[in-house]
Amino acid sequence: MKLMQLHYVVEVARHGNHISNTAEALHTSQPGISKHIQMLEEELGFEIFSRKRNRIAGLTEAGREVIVIAERVLNDVNNLKRLGEEISAREGGSLTIATTHTQARYLLPKVIEKFIRRHPTVQIRLRQGNPTAVCELVESGEADIAIGTESQRQFPDLVRYECYELDRSIITKVGHPLQKIRRPTLQDVAKYPIITYDPAYSGRWKVMGAFRAAGIEPNIVFGAVDADVSKTYVDLGLGIAVMTTVAFDKARDTTLAAKSASHLFPPSTVYLSLRAKSYLRHYTYDFIQYFAPRLTREVVDASL
Secondary structure: OOHHHHHHHHHHHHOOOOHHHHHHHHOOOHHHHHHHHHHHHHHHOOOOEEEEOOEEEEEOHHHHHHHHHHHHHHHHHHHHHHHHHHHHOOOOOEEEEEEOHHHHHHHHHHHHHHHHHHOOOOEEEEEEOOHHHHHHHHHOOOOOEEEEOOOOOOOOOEEEEEEEEEOEEEEEEOOOHHHHOOOOOHHHHOOOOEEEEOOOOHHHHHHHHHHHHOOOOOOEEEEEOOHHHHHHHHHOOOOEEEEEHHHOOOOOOOOEEEEEOOOOOOOEEEEEEEEOOOOOOHHHHHHHHHHOOOOOHHHHHHHO
Protein backbone atom coordinates (compact mmCIF):
# COMPACT_ATOMS: atom_id res chain seq x y z
CA MET A 1 0.00 0.00 0.00
CA LYS A 2 1.37 3.38 -1.04
CA LEU A 3 0.54 6.91 0.01
CA MET A 4 0.12 7.82 -3.66
CA GLN A 5 -2.71 5.30 -3.93
CA LEU A 6 -4.49 6.83 -0.94
CA HIS A 7 -3.92 10.29 -2.38
CA TYR A 8 -5.49 9.33 -5.71
CA VAL A 9 -8.51 7.72 -4.05
CA VAL A 10 -9.18 10.83 -1.96
CA GLU A 11 -8.73 13.18 -4.90
CA VAL A 12 -11.05 11.19 -7.16
CA ALA A 13 -13.74 11.36 -4.46
CA ARG A 14 -13.16 15.13 -4.08
CA HIS A 15 -13.52 15.65 -7.81
CA GLY A 16 -16.96 14.08 -8.00
CA ASN A 17 -15.68 10.58 -8.83
CA HIS A 18 -14.35 11.81 -12.19
CA ILE A 19 -10.91 10.41 -12.99
CA SER A 20 -10.50 12.77 -15.95
CA ASN A 21 -11.06 15.85 -13.77
CA THR A 22 -8.71 14.44 -11.15
CA ALA A 23 -5.98 13.75 -13.68
CA GLU A 24 -6.26 17.27 -15.03
CA ALA A 25 -6.10 18.81 -11.56
CA LEU A 26 -3.09 16.69 -10.55
CA HIS A 27 -1.34 17.03 -13.92
CA THR A 28 -1.07 13.30 -14.40
CA SER A 29 -2.62 10.61 -16.62
CA GLN A 30 -6.01 8.92 -16.26
CA PRO A 31 -4.59 5.42 -16.82
CA GLY A 32 -2.03 5.99 -14.07
CA ILE A 33 -4.70 6.96 -11.55
CA SER A 34 -6.92 4.04 -12.55
CA LYS A 35 -4.04 1.60 -12.20
CA HIS A 36 -3.14 2.83 -8.69
CA ILE A 37 -6.76 2.58 -7.56
CA GLN A 38 -7.13 -0.95 -8.95
CA MET A 39 -3.91 -2.02 -7.23
CA LEU A 40 -5.18 -0.69 -3.92
CA GLU A 41 -8.54 -2.44 -4.35
CA GLU A 42 -6.78 -5.72 -5.15
CA GLU A 43 -4.63 -5.38 -2.03
CA LEU A 44 -7.62 -4.57 0.19
CA GLY A 45 -9.78 -7.27 -1.31
CA PHE A 46 -12.84 -5.12 -2.01
CA GLU A 47 -13.97 -2.35 -4.35
CA ILE A 48 -13.63 1.26 -3.21
CA PHE A 49 -15.62 2.62 -6.15
CA SER A 50 -18.69 1.14 -7.81
CA ARG A 51 -18.50 1.00 -11.62
CA LYS A 52 -20.82 0.96 -14.60
CA ARG A 53 -19.34 -0.09 -17.93
CA ASN A 54 -15.83 0.38 -16.54
CA ARG A 55 -16.62 3.95 -15.45
CA ILE A 56 -16.66 5.01 -11.81
CA ALA A 57 -20.21 5.65 -10.64
CA GLY A 58 -19.58 6.42 -6.96
CA LEU A 59 -18.16 5.16 -3.69
CA THR A 60 -19.14 1.80 -2.28
CA GLU A 61 -20.14 1.60 1.38
CA ALA A 62 -16.69 0.25 2.21
CA GLY A 63 -15.17 2.93 -0.01
CA ARG A 64 -16.67 5.68 2.13
CA GLU A 65 -14.85 4.23 5.13
CA VAL A 66 -11.63 4.07 3.10
CA ILE A 67 -11.91 7.79 2.31
CA VAL A 68 -12.24 8.68 6.00
CA ILE A 69 -9.19 6.62 6.93
CA ALA A 70 -7.15 7.76 3.92
CA GLU A 71 -7.80 11.43 4.67
CA ARG A 72 -6.70 10.87 8.26
CA VAL A 73 -3.52 9.05 7.17
CA LEU A 74 -2.61 11.75 4.63
CA ASN A 75 -3.27 14.47 7.18
CA ASP A 76 -1.02 12.73 9.73
CA VAL A 77 1.75 12.36 7.14
CA ASN A 78 1.45 16.05 6.36
CA ASN A 79 1.70 16.82 10.08
CA LEU A 80 4.88 14.74 10.33
CA LYS A 81 6.41 16.70 7.47
CA ARG A 82 5.53 19.95 9.18
CA LEU A 83 7.03 18.72 12.44
CA GLY A 84 10.26 17.84 10.61
CA GLU A 85 10.40 21.31 9.07
CA GLU A 86 9.71 22.86 12.46
CA ILE A 87 12.53 21.00 14.18
CA SER A 88 15.07 21.52 11.40
CA ALA A 89 14.41 25.24 11.13
CA ARG A 90 12.80 26.69 14.23
CA GLU A 91 12.75 30.21 12.88
CA GLY A 92 12.51 29.47 9.16
CA GLY A 93 9.81 28.04 6.99
CA SER A 94 6.80 29.38 5.16
CA LEU A 95 3.19 30.27 5.82
CA THR A 96 0.61 30.21 3.02
CA ILE A 97 -2.48 32.36 3.52
CA ALA A 98 -5.45 31.88 1.19
CA THR A 99 -7.62 34.97 1.29
CA THR A 100 -9.99 37.23 -0.59
CA HIS A 101 -9.08 40.56 -2.15
CA THR A 102 -10.74 42.64 0.59
CA GLN A 103 -8.79 40.90 3.35
CA ALA A 104 -5.50 41.00 1.42
CA ARG A 105 -5.89 44.65 0.51
CA TYR A 106 -7.48 46.18 3.60
CA LEU A 107 -7.20 43.90 6.67
CA LEU A 108 -3.99 41.91 6.31
CA PRO A 109 -1.22 44.45 5.51
CA LYS A 110 -0.71 45.58 9.12
CA VAL A 111 -0.99 41.99 10.38
CA ILE A 112 1.64 40.79 7.90
CA GLU A 113 3.90 43.74 8.68
CA LYS A 114 3.77 42.89 12.39
CA PHE A 115 4.33 39.19 11.68
CA ILE A 116 7.38 39.80 9.47
CA ARG A 117 8.97 41.98 12.14
CA ARG A 118 8.57 39.12 14.62
CA HIS A 119 9.51 36.33 12.17
CA PRO A 120 11.75 37.86 9.47
CA THR A 121 12.96 34.47 8.18
CA VAL A 122 9.46 33.05 7.57
CA GLN A 123 8.27 33.38 3.98
CA ILE A 124 4.67 34.60 3.67
CA ARG A 125 2.76 33.44 0.59
CA LEU A 126 -0.64 34.82 -0.35
CA ARG A 127 -3.13 32.91 -2.50
CA GLN A 128 -6.16 34.92 -3.58
CA GLY A 129 -9.62 33.65 -4.43
CA ASN A 130 -13.30 33.85 -3.56
CA PRO A 131 -14.47 32.68 -0.09
CA THR A 132 -15.19 29.11 -1.23
CA ALA A 133 -11.95 28.77 -3.21
CA VAL A 134 -9.75 29.85 -0.30
CA CYS A 135 -11.32 27.20 1.94
CA GLU A 136 -10.73 24.59 -0.77
CA LEU A 137 -7.03 25.51 -0.79
CA VAL A 138 -6.79 24.79 2.94
CA GLU A 139 -8.91 21.65 2.61
CA SER A 140 -6.51 20.30 -0.03
CA GLY A 141 -3.40 21.24 1.95
CA GLU A 142 -2.25 23.90 -0.53
CA ALA A 143 -2.63 26.64 2.10
CA ASP A 144 -2.26 26.76 5.88
CA ILE A 145 -4.92 29.34 6.70
CA ALA A 146 -8.00 30.65 4.91
CA ILE A 147 -9.37 34.10 5.65
CA GLY A 148 -12.62 35.18 4.02
CA THR A 149 -16.32 35.73 4.45
CA GLU A 150 -19.13 33.15 4.22
CA SER A 151 -18.57 30.38 1.66
CA GLN A 152 -21.06 28.78 -0.71
CA ARG A 153 -20.68 25.29 0.76
CA GLN A 154 -19.83 23.60 4.05
CA PHE A 155 -16.33 22.35 4.89
CA PRO A 156 -16.65 19.62 7.54
CA ASP A 157 -12.88 19.01 7.61
CA LEU A 158 -12.13 22.62 8.53
CA VAL A 159 -12.33 24.39 11.87
CA ARG A 160 -13.74 27.87 11.26
CA TYR A 161 -13.49 30.80 13.66
CA GLU A 162 -15.67 33.92 13.50
CA CYS A 163 -13.33 36.90 13.67
CA TYR A 164 -15.01 40.11 12.54
CA GLU A 165 -18.19 41.52 11.07
CA LEU A 166 -17.95 43.85 8.07
CA ASP A 167 -20.79 46.33 7.63
CA ARG A 168 -21.68 47.91 4.30
CA SER A 169 -21.69 51.35 2.73
CA ILE A 170 -23.04 52.85 -0.47
CA ILE A 171 -20.18 54.23 -2.54
CA THR A 172 -20.95 57.04 -4.99
CA LYS A 173 -19.19 59.87 -6.74
CA VAL A 174 -18.78 63.02 -4.65
CA GLY A 175 -21.95 65.13 -4.85
CA HIS A 176 -24.25 62.23 -5.75
CA PRO A 177 -27.91 62.75 -4.69
CA LEU A 178 -27.78 59.76 -2.31
CA GLN A 179 -25.16 61.54 -0.22
CA LYS A 180 -27.71 64.26 0.56
CA ILE A 181 -30.17 61.78 2.09
CA ARG A 182 -29.51 61.31 5.81
CA ARG A 183 -30.81 57.72 5.96
CA PRO A 184 -31.38 56.24 2.48
CA THR A 185 -34.01 53.54 1.97
CA LEU A 186 -33.80 50.53 -0.33
CA GLN A 187 -36.15 52.36 -2.69
CA ASP A 188 -33.70 55.29 -2.78
CA VAL A 189 -30.80 52.99 -3.59
CA ALA A 190 -32.73 51.05 -6.26
CA LYS A 191 -33.21 54.20 -8.33
CA TYR A 192 -29.61 53.92 -9.53
CA PRO A 193 -27.60 51.24 -11.39
CA ILE A 194 -25.78 49.14 -8.79
CA ILE A 195 -22.31 47.63 -8.99
CA THR A 196 -21.85 44.84 -6.48
CA TYR A 197 -19.71 41.75 -5.96
CA ASP A 198 -19.59 38.61 -8.07
CA PRO A 199 -22.14 35.92 -7.02
CA ALA A 200 -19.32 33.88 -5.43
CA TYR A 201 -19.10 36.44 -2.61
CA SER A 202 -21.47 36.72 0.35
CA GLY A 203 -21.79 40.46 -0.24
CA ARG A 204 -23.78 39.75 -3.40
CA TRP A 205 -26.13 37.31 -1.66
CA LYS A 206 -26.83 39.66 1.23
CA VAL A 207 -27.43 42.72 -0.91
CA MET A 208 -29.77 40.83 -3.24
CA GLY A 209 -31.48 39.14 -0.29
CA ALA A 210 -32.35 42.50 1.26
CA PHE A 211 -33.87 43.73 -2.00
CA ARG A 212 -35.84 40.49 -2.52
CA ALA A 213 -37.22 40.65 1.01
CA ALA A 214 -38.51 44.14 0.25
CA GLY A 215 -39.99 43.05 -3.10
CA ILE A 216 -37.60 45.27 -5.07
CA GLU A 217 -35.77 44.30 -8.25
CA PRO A 218 -32.56 46.37 -8.39
CA ASN A 219 -30.70 47.20 -11.59
CA ILE A 220 -27.43 45.30 -11.18
CA VAL A 221 -25.17 46.48 -13.98
CA PHE A 222 -21.89 44.87 -13.01
CA GLY A 223 -20.65 42.01 -10.85
CA ALA A 224 -17.13 43.02 -9.83
CA VAL A 225 -14.51 40.60 -8.55
CA ASP A 226 -13.23 42.98 -5.88
CA ALA A 227 -13.83 46.34 -4.19
CA ASP A 228 -11.16 48.24 -6.11
CA VAL A 229 -12.71 47.23 -9.44
CA SER A 230 -16.14 48.32 -8.15
CA LYS A 231 -14.79 51.74 -7.14
CA THR A 232 -13.14 52.17 -10.55
CA TYR A 233 -16.49 51.79 -12.30
CA VAL A 234 -18.26 54.03 -9.82
CA ASP A 235 -15.65 56.69 -10.56
CA LEU A 236 -16.43 56.30 -14.27
CA GLY A 237 -20.07 57.14 -13.51
CA LEU A 238 -21.46 53.70 -14.40
CA GLY A 239 -23.40 53.33 -11.16
CA ILE A 240 -23.16 53.21 -7.39
CA ALA A 241 -21.59 50.38 -5.38
CA VAL A 242 -22.62 48.52 -2.27
CA MET A 243 -19.53 47.15 -0.53
CA THR A 244 -17.91 46.61 2.83
CA THR A 245 -17.13 49.89 4.56
CA VAL A 246 -13.53 48.86 5.24
CA ALA A 247 -12.86 48.99 1.48
CA PHE A 248 -13.47 52.75 1.36
CA ASP A 249 -10.36 54.80 2.06
CA LYS A 250 -11.26 58.46 2.47
CA ALA A 251 -7.64 59.56 2.09
CA ARG A 252 -7.22 57.76 -1.25
CA ASP A 253 -10.73 57.64 -2.70
CA THR A 254 -10.93 61.42 -2.94
CA THR A 255 -13.37 61.48 -5.88
CA LEU A 256 -15.80 59.13 -4.10
CA ALA A 257 -18.03 59.33 -1.04
CA ALA A 258 -19.48 56.71 1.32
CA LYS A 259 -22.88 56.56 2.96
CA SER A 260 -23.54 53.99 5.69
CA ALA A 261 -25.86 51.17 4.62
CA SER A 262 -25.68 49.09 7.80
CA HIS A 263 -29.40 49.73 8.34
CA LEU A 264 -30.20 48.29 4.90
CA PHE A 265 -27.95 45.27 4.44
CA PRO A 266 -26.71 42.66 6.96
CA PRO A 267 -22.97 42.48 7.63
CA SER A 268 -20.64 39.77 6.36
CA THR A 269 -18.69 37.67 8.85
CA VAL A 270 -14.96 37.18 8.36
CA TYR A 271 -13.80 33.64 9.19
CA LEU A 272 -10.33 32.22 9.78
CA SER A 273 -10.24 28.53 8.79
CA LEU A 274 -7.78 25.72 9.56
CA ARG A 275 -7.68 22.01 8.79
CA ALA A 276 -8.95 19.96 11.71
CA LYS A 277 -6.29 17.96 13.58
CA SER A 278 -3.49 19.73 11.70
CA TYR A 279 -0.08 20.44 13.18
CA LEU A 280 0.61 24.18 13.39
CA ARG A 281 4.10 25.64 13.43
CA HIS A 282 4.78 27.93 16.37
CA TYR A 283 4.75 31.05 14.20
CA THR A 284 1.34 30.15 12.78
CA TYR A 285 -0.16 30.73 16.22
CA ASP A 286 1.40 34.20 16.25
CA PHE A 287 -0.14 35.08 12.89
CA ILE A 288 -3.56 33.85 13.98
CA GLN A 289 -3.49 35.91 17.15
CA TYR A 290 -2.24 39.01 15.34
CA PHE A 291 -5.28 38.75 13.07
CA ALA A 292 -7.79 37.84 15.80
CA PRO A 293 -6.42 38.54 19.31
CA ARG A 294 -8.96 36.28 21.04
CA LEU A 295 -7.64 33.24 19.15
CA THR A 296 -4.84 32.37 21.53
CA ARG A 297 -2.83 29.17 21.20
CA GLU A 298 -4.94 27.59 23.94
CA VAL A 299 -8.19 28.43 22.16
CA VAL A 300 -6.94 27.11 18.80
CA ASP A 301 -5.48 23.89 20.24
CA ALA A 302 -8.68 23.16 22.13
CA SER A 303 -10.79 23.42 18.97
CA LEU A 304 -8.36 21.61 16.68
